[in-house]
Structure formats: structure tokens, C-alpha cells
Amino acid sequence: MRRVNQITVNGTLRQIDAEGSRSLLSILRDDLELTGTKYGCGEGECGACTVLLDGQPVRSCITPVSAAAAKPIVTIEDIHHPVQDAFLETGALQCGYCTSGMIVAAVALLNKTPHPTRQEIVRHMNGNICRCGTYLRIVEAIQKAAQAHA
Amino acid sequence: MLDQLDRRDFMSLFGSGLLVAFSSKAQESGIARRMPPGIPQDVDSWLHVGEDGVVTVYTGKTEIGQNIRTSLTQAVSEELRCPAGSISLIMADTGLTPFDMGTFGSRTTPTMAPQLRRAAATARDTLLDLAAEKWKAGRDRLSIADGKITCADGGQSIGFGALTKGQKLAKTINRDLAVARPIGQSVPKLFGRDIVTGIHKYTPDLVRPGMWHGRVLRPPAFGATLVSLEPHNLPGVTIVRDGDFVGVAAPDAQSAANALRQLKAEWKRTQQPSGAMLYEDLKKTASPGEGPSSGSIEQGLASADVKLHATYTVAYIAHAPLEPRAALAEWDNGALTVWTGTQRPFGVRPELAEAFKIPEDRVRVIVPDFGSAYGGKHSGECAIEAARLARAAAKPVKLVWSREEEFTWGYFRPAGVIEVSSGARRDGTLTAWDFHNYNSGPSGIQGLYEIPHQRNIFHPADAPLRQGSYRGLAATANHFARESHIDELARELAIDPLAFRLKNLTDARLRAVLQAAADRFGWGSMKGNAKGIGMACGFEKGGYIATCAQVAVENGRIRILRVVEAFECGAIVNPDHLRNQIQGAISMAIGGALFEQMRFDNGQILNGRFSLYRVPRFSDMPEIDVVLVDRPDLPSAGAGETPIVGLAPAVANAVYDFNGTRLRGLPLTASG
Numbered sequence: 063m064r065r066v067n068q069i070t071v072n073g074t075l076r077q078i079d080a081e082g083s084r085s086l087l088s089i090l091r092d093d094l095e096l097t098g099t100k101y102g103c104g105e106g107e108c109g110a111c112t113v114l115l116d117g118q119p120v121r122s123c124i125t126p127v128s129a130a131a132a133k134p135i136v137t138i139e140d141i142h143h144p145v146q147d148a149f150l151e152t153g154a155l156q157c158g159y160c161t162s163g164m165i166v167a168a169v170a171l172l173n174k175t176p177h178p179t180r181q182e183i184v185r186h187m188n189g190n191i192c193r194c195g196t197y198l199r200i201v202e203a204i205q206k207a208a209q210a211h212a
Numbered sequence: 213m214l215d216q217l218d219r220r221d222f223m224s225l226f227g228s229g230l231l232v233a234f235s236s237k238a239q240e241s242g243i244a245r246r247m248p249p250g251i252p253q254d255v256d257s258w259l260h261v262g263e264d265g266v267v268t269v270y271t272g273k274t275e276i277g278q279n280i281r282t283s284l285t286q287a288v289s290e291e292l293r294c295p296a297g298s299i300s301l302i303m304a305d306t307g308l309t310p311f312d313m314g315t316f317g318s319r320t321t322p323t324m325a326p327q328l329r330r331a332a333a334t335a336r337d338t339l340l341d342l343a344a345e346k347w348k349a350g351r352d353r354l355s356i357a358d359g360k361i362t363c364a365d366g367g368q369s370i371g372f373g374a375l376t377k378g379q380k381l382a383k384t385i386n387r388d389l390a391v392a393r394p395i396g397q398s399v400p401k402l403f404g405r406d407i408v409t410g411i412h413k414y415t416p417d418l419v420r421p422g423m424w425h426g427r428v429l430r431p432p433a434f435g436a437t438l439v440s441l442e443p444h445n446l447p448g449v450t451i452v453r454d455g456d457f458v459g460v461a462a463p464d465a466q467s468a469a470n471a472l473r474q475l476k477a478e479w480k481r482t483q484q485p486s487g488a489m490l491y492e493d494l495k496k497t498a499s500p501g502e503g504p505s506s507g508s509i510e511q512g513l514a515s516a517d518v519k520l521h522a523t524y525t526v527a528y529i530a531h532a533p534l535e536p537r538a539a540l541a542e543w544d545n546g547a548l549t550v551w552t553g554t555q556r557p558f559g560v561r562p563e564l565a566e567a568f569k570i571p572e573d574r575v576r577v578i579v580p581d582f583g584s585a586y587g588g589k590h591s592g593e594c595a596i597e598a599a600r601l602a603r604a605a606a607k608p609v610k611l612v613w614s615r616e617e618e619f620t621w622g623y624f625r626p627a628g629v630i631e632v633s634s635g636a637r638r639d640g641t642l643t644a645w646d647f648h649n650y651n652s653g654p655s656g657i658q659g660l661y662e663i664p665h666q667r668n669i670f671h672p673a674d675a676p677l678r679q680g681s682y683r684g685l686a687a688t689a690n691h692f693a694r695e696s697h698i699d700e701l702a703r704e705l706a707i708d709p710l711a712f713r714l715k716n717l718t719d720a721r722l723r724a725v726l727q728a729a730a731d732r733f734g735w736g737s738m739k740g741n742a743k744g745i746g747m748a749c750g751f752e753k754g755g756y757i758a759t760c761a762q763v764a765v766e767n768g769r770i771r772i773l774r775v776v777e778a779f780e781c782g783a784i785v786n787p788d789h790l791r792n793q794i795q796g797a798i799s800m801a802i803g804g805a806l807f808e809q810m811r812f813d814n815g816q817i818l819n820g821r822f823s824l825y826r827v828p829r830f831s832d833m834p835e836i837d838v839v840l841v842d843r844p845d846l847p848s849a850g851a852g853e854t855p856i857v858g859l860a861p862a863v864a865n866a867v868y869d870f871n872g873t874r875l876r877g878l879p880l881t882a883s884g
Contacts, residue, residue: 080466081466084466088465088466091416091417092425092464092465092466093464095419097410097413097416097417098409098410098411099410100414100416100534100535100583101416101536101612102534102535102536102615102822103615103821103822103823104614104615105615105821105822105823107821107822107823108534108615108822110534137410138409138410139409139410139411141409141410146405146408146409147408149404149408150400150401150404150405150408153400153401153788153789153792155277155401155404155407155408156277156278156279156584156792156793156796157276157277157533157534157535157581157582157583157584158277158404158407158408158412158581158583159414159533159534159535159582159583159584160534161407161408162410165408183830184830184831184833185831187830188829188830188831189829190830191534191822191827191829192534192799193532193533193534193584193586193800193827194277194584194796194799194800195795195796195797195798195799195800195828196792196795196796196799197799197828197829197830197833198795198799198833198836199792199795200830201830201833
């Protein structure tokens with residue numbers, strides 16, 4: 063597989079030297095030290111590694127870096143969104159390990175659907191696992207951020 | 213890193229001898245402190261007032277999402293009368309914090325909070341003495357608030373830091389000083405912003421200069437031994453083979469993964485247990501066991517109008533914390549420092565010392581606030597592996613377990629079989645209770661109900677899988693069996709399950725939560741009108757719990773619609789964080805109640821991935837209503853665990869109410 067030499071992360075062109083088959087997650091964490099994006103399962107089942115690729119939420123653990131080379135990537139480090147305050151205000155985190163992925167997924171939803179119904183929130187967020195069980199507060203945080211946007 | 217401090221500890225000439233000189237460099241740089249053995253009795257081991265007014269507090273407890281960083285800071289803030297923002301809590305660092313057994317058993321709130329309160333109260337007392345002496349004023353003329361002491365006479369005011377000039381408070385903790393009960397404020401989670409912005413560093417996020425990355429070659433099954441390994445060398449990679457342990461370390465994570473793939477190992481497997489005969493095996497290998505008993509079961513059964521016998525089972529389940537085990541190990545002149553997410557840093561330290569045959573004081577374990585544990589991170593296996601690789605590579609090495617490793621090579625919540633024989637009279641009076649738990653454990657096994665003839669026996673058995681602690685321990689299993697069985701008796705007697713419980717319960721605190729949950733749920737008006745309602749109650753680790761649930765069974769699938777849970781654990785410390793713990797425990801409990809079960813066969817875990825092991829998700833959430841019962845007159849107990857025990861039996865009882873099917877095994881499946 064071809065090598066990838068640059069990707070655009072958080073608005074900056076970053077030089078890398080990686081096999082194209084490597085996961086985007088590994089590039090972000092190990093090569094670029096953007097550790098806000100977490101490893102949770104390696105099979106796209108938990109959502110802890112969610113980043114925005116061309117505005118779409120993707121599981122970076124199963125996204126080969128070659129598929130991300132030509133598109134803008136946004137990680138939690140460059141997210142500045144009211145939903146972050148809403149998470150704090152509603153106490154929508156305990157250990158916080160899932161939180162980066164939750165917030166990136168929530169931002170993707172709110173960008174596309176500024177006023178999601180409860181059902182839309184659940185459907186969109188269902189691929190993200192919070193083992194501490196703060197799901198209901200996360201729904202509340204997303205609703206709160208949506209209302210603030212009104 | 214482990215350099216002994218030149219502490220120049222001598223009694224200061226300053227003031228009245230309440231202060232001693234302090235080498236402030238130590239705490240700023242994180243260099244290890246010399247700590248008295250055991251549980252220190254001096255204020256300075258727990259608390260230091262810096263010249264800048266920052267109060268540094270030390271505790272061996274770990275922050276794993278239960279928000280004790282916040283609640284312990286609140287305790288010191290309230291007792292010392294200084295803003296929470298002026299307190300820096302150093303947690304779980306064997307080089308800096310006093311010894312601590314570990315963060316488990318819901319002990320932080322009932323034991324560590326009072327300990328820090330006493331240290332803070334002694335510090336407050338000392339600060340007042342210092343101010344009194346400084347101003348030659350009577351203590352009764354002084355007030356202390358907001359990190360300052362003020363004198364009513366001249367109106368002078370001085371900050372804590374200006375008063376101590378950063379020197380140590382040379383006082384033994386005065387256990388006679390009165391400490392206050394918590395105020396009960398919902399202080400927001402400390403460092404929450406670091407988490408929502410992604411900058412908090414969990415162990416897998418740490419980097420040390422020159423750090424390498426490790427991977428471990430796992431055997432194909434439990435009990436397998438290594439026969440051969442090829443190759444012995446790979447360029448630029450360190451390969452470690454030590455007995456049956458095989459691992460690699462490489463300058464980057466990708467090279468370590470590539471190296472691991474190139475290793476060809478031959479393993480010799482042995483016959484190992486399988487899950488198919490799990491419950492039979494547990495009973496077969498059980499020992500006679502012991503537990504509280506009173507009266508005579510025979511007599512109790514003889515006086516009963518209705519007798520029941522039932523067997524309940526509970527599967528092995530995994531903690532599956534979202535942060536898998538991880539460790540970063542660094543050797544320096546024969547001394548070892550390991551950063552790792554463990555609930556027992558002072559337990560992992562001797563594990564490391566033993567593994568490498570070095571004295572414990574040459575080992576330092578540092579625990580960053582981590583991606584939770586739920587009882588699953590008591591042990592140091594990952595720390596030992598990382599340290600082995602680091603020693604061989606002569607580099608700092610970080611090892612992060614994969615999800616499959618976390619599911620397979622940690623330990624599990626014990627499976628169990630519980631047999632109950634009981635008797636009751638027609639009027640609903642319980643007469644006999646014979647309760648036998650095989651393997652899952654004795655937590656929460658004690659009788660709740662007033663029964664003249666009862667036995668509650670735990671029988672240890674040969675465990676087919678490595679098993680250990682889990683949030684709530686066996687209290688979940690024991691409550692599932694007890695509260696299911698109570699429901700079975702109530703149905704058999706055609707007595708309302710709430711009335712039946714109340715008739716046989718005398719504990720006022722338990723009755724209070726049961727009534728609170730039933731009232732909020734609308735038990736009285738729903739009974740006979742709504743379908744699919746069930747309840748359970750219990751007591752464990754100082755907490756009283758009652759849970760009501762409403763379910764529907766659709767196409768063979770149990771759907772939990774609504775849960776009301778009342779909880780009382782004495783004086784409430786932080787209402788919002790308490791509510792969060794209870795909501796989280798209920799949500800987590802849904803997994804053990806409905807889906808979670810380790811499948812294993814001949815030493816292999818068959819479903820060690822999230823795609824094969826179903827955990828609760830957004831779409832599984834019912835409406836959850838938490839009723840906090842506050843008892844400001846009582847000491848606070850912990851709340852991280854007990855709120856998990858009520859859901860499974862309440863749901864099982866609700867399923868019976870829905871369709872008449874009695875489910876006696878966890879996870880509950882509608883087909884039985």
C-alpha cells in the first residue's frame with residue numbers, strides 16, 4: 063500500500079510518513095500526539111475514537127489513514143462548541159474516557175441537525191459507549207446545546 | 213525520580229513550634245516524599261499550606277469517575293474554610309501520598325473524607341493559634357473563612373499562606389476536634405473542562421522522553437505453555453521471552469505491532485474448563501462454607517403454610533472499562549516508576565517489587581485519573597509487563613492492552629448458583645429462609661427480613677475463570693436471588709409484593725427507601741392497572757436501596773421502560789454527583805441484567821469484543837427517576853456500588869408481572 067506523507071488536521075497540514083493502511087487513530091495518537099482521541103475497541107464499536115472527516119463523524123480506529131489523506135480532519139483538540147459547556151453543566155461525564163468521542167459525535171449531529179429530536183439523538187449516538195452510564199445526561203446535554211443555539 | 217529528599221526537617225524557631233521548615237521544591241517538582249509507615253498521624257502527611265496559599269492535600273485514593281476528587285476537595289474546603297479552587301488534591305502516588313489499601317468497597321466517603329476532615333480541622337486549629345500569637349489576640353476574637361483569618365479587634369486579616377510562609381504544620385492530627393457533616397453542595401466536577409476539551413492525560417496518553425511502545429504475545433488459551441519461539445531477534449526491536457511471557461518493545465507503536473506479527477510461537481495447550489457445565493461445576497466443587505444462621509430451618513419450614521424452593525444463576529461478566537489496562541514503566545538506576553490506572557497503587561507496588569526482586573521503596577506507582585475500573589483494576593499485571601519490557605529495552609515503555617486483551621486477561625465478576633428454600637404462613641409471615649450461594653461471594657448475603665429460622669451460607673467453589681472484584685461484588689447476585697424469591701413467595705401467597713416486604717421488614721431506613729420508591733413510582737395506583745411492574749430492595753456497604761421497574765416484553769425482547777430508585781446513604785455530600793452515580797449504576801446494571809455474559813470454552817474467551825459482548829447503549833435507556841433520601845443526621849456512606857444491586861431483581865419481577873414467566877438466571881432472556 064502506498065505511503066501517506068501529509069494529512070490536514072485541525073486546519074494544519076501535518077507531515078507524516080506512514081503506511082496507508084495504518085489507522086487514522088494511530089497516526090493521530092502516536093505520530094502527532096493528539097491524544098484526546100481515544101482507543102476503546104479497535105473495531106469501530108465504541109465510538110471513543112470518533113473524529114470529523116470532511117465534517118462527517120468517523121471511527122478513526124477503522125479508518126485507514128489513506129482514506130483520510132485528502133480530507134480535513136477535526137479532532138477534539140479543535141472542537142469549540144457549546145455542547146462542551148452543556149456536558150459540564152449537566153454533569154454528562156464520569157470517568158470521561160468516552161467524552162471526546164461523545165462530543166465529536168454530538169457536534170456532527172448538531173451541525174447537521176441543529177434541533178434534533180430525542181429519537182434522532184439516540185439513533186445518532188447509539189454507536190458510542192459510555193460504560194459509566196451517563197447516557198441520559200448526554201442526551202440532556204445535547205438537547206441543552208441545541209436549545210442554546212435557538 | 214526516587215531520590216531521597218534532603219528535607220532539613222528541624223523545628224523552626226518561628227512562632228511557637230507549630231511550624232517546621234519545609235523544602236518546597238519537593239512538592240512542586242513531584243519528587244517523592246518520605247512518608248511515615250502505616251496511616252500517618254501528622255497533618256503534614258495529608259495537607260500542606262503553601263506560601264502562595266495553595267493547600268496541597270494528599271490521598272492514596274484514585275479518581276475513576278466516581279468524582280471523589282471533587283468530594284474530598286469539598287470536605288477539606290468545608291473544614292479548612294478555604295475555596296475549593298485553592299486546594300490541589302494529589303491522589304494515588306505512592307511517592308507522595310500516604311499509604312492506602314485501595315479505592316474499593318465504597319470506603320472513600322466513610323473513611324477517607326473524615327480522615328481529611330480531621331487533618332483539615334487540625335490545620336485550621338493550628339492556623340488560628342498562629343494568628344492569635346501573631347496578633348497577641350484571643351482565639352475567640354478570630355474568625356476563619358475564605359482562606360483567611362480575620363481579627364475582630366483590629367480588623368487585621370491574613371491569608372493562610374502569609375501566615376505559614378510555606379512551612380509545615382508540625383501537629384499530630386487531633387482526633388478530638390469536632391468535624392462537620394457535609395454541607396451537601398453540588399460542586400461541579402473538578403477538571404471537567406480538561407476532559408471535554410480532550411487535554412486530560414489518561415495513562416495511554418502519556419509520553420516520556422525516549423519512550424518505546426510494548427506489545428505482548430498472548431497464548432491461544434488459558435493455561436497454555438510456550439514450547440518454542442521464532443525469531444529470537446528482530447532489528448531495532450527488543451524481544452523478551454521469560455518463561456511463558458513473550459513481549460516486544462519498539463520505538464513506535466506500529467513497529468511493535470509489526471514485530472508482534474512476525475513472532476511465531478508454538479504453545480502447548482491443556483484441557484481447560486468450558487462454560488457449558490459452569491453451574492453444575494460450581495455446585496460440584498463447592499465447599500461447605502459458612503455464614504450467619506439462626507434458629508432451625510426444619511422448624512421454620514414445619515411451621516410454614518407455603519414452601520418454595522428455587523435455584524438462581526448469575527453469569528460471569530466483564531468490567532469492560534472503556535480505558536483498557538495500560539502502564540508506562542521507566543527504570544532509573546534500578547529504581548522503577550510506573551504510571552498505571554489501578555485502584556490499588558499500594559497493592560501494585562509490592563507486586564512490582566516482588567516481580568523484580570527489588571525493595572518496595574525502589575518502586576513508585578503513579579495513578580493518573582483514569583478511564584474507570586468498576587472493581588476490575590485491582591491488580592498489576594499490565595504494570596509488570598510494561599516494567600519487564602522497559603527493563604529489557606532500557607527505555608521507558610508504554611503498554612496499552614487491546615480490547616481483546618482487556619476482555620480476556622483481566623478477571624471477571626464471579627458467576628454463581630444460588631439455591632433458596634423458604635417458608636411462609638398464609639398471612640405473609642416469613643418463617644424459614646435457607647439461602648446458599650455457590651461461588652459468587654458473601655457480599656450482601658446477610659438477611660434483610662425478620663425471619664426466625666434462617667441460614668445464609670456462602671460456599672466457595674473451584675472457579676473456572678480468573679475472578680475478582682466488581683462494582684457491588686456479590687451483592688448483585690445475592691439481591692437478585694433474594695428479591696426474586698421474595699417476589700415468588702408474594703405471588704404464591706397472593707399478597708402485594710410491597711405489602712409482603714413491609715410486613716417482614718423492621719429496619720426503618722430500609723422501609724423508608726422502599727416506601728419512597730413505591731410512592732414516586734405510583735406503585736399503589738399502578739398495581740392491577742399497569743402491566744409489567746416489579747420491585748426490589750436491599751442494603752449493602754451502608755447504603756439502603758429500593759428499585760421499581762416497569763417492563764414490556766416484545767418479540768422475545770425485554771424492554772425496560774421506567775425505573776425509579778430510592779437511595780439513602782446518610783448525609784448527602786454532593787447531591788448531583790450522588791444522583792449521577794445512581795443513574796450510572798442503574799444504566800450499567802442493565803447490561804448484567806439483560807445482555808452481559810462471558811462465553812468460554814476450553815480456556816478460550818469466545819466473545820471478548822464489543823461486537824460480540826453487548827453492553828448497554830443509548831437505545832437501552834429507560835426513563836430513570838432517582839429519589840435521594842437525605843439523612844443529614846447520619847454519617848455519609850459510599851454510593852458508587854450499592855445502587856447497582858436493585859435493578860436486576862426488579863426487572864425479573866416485572867417480567868413475571870408482564871407475562872407470568874419467572875426468569876431465574878442473569879442475564880435475563882425472555883425465553884428463560
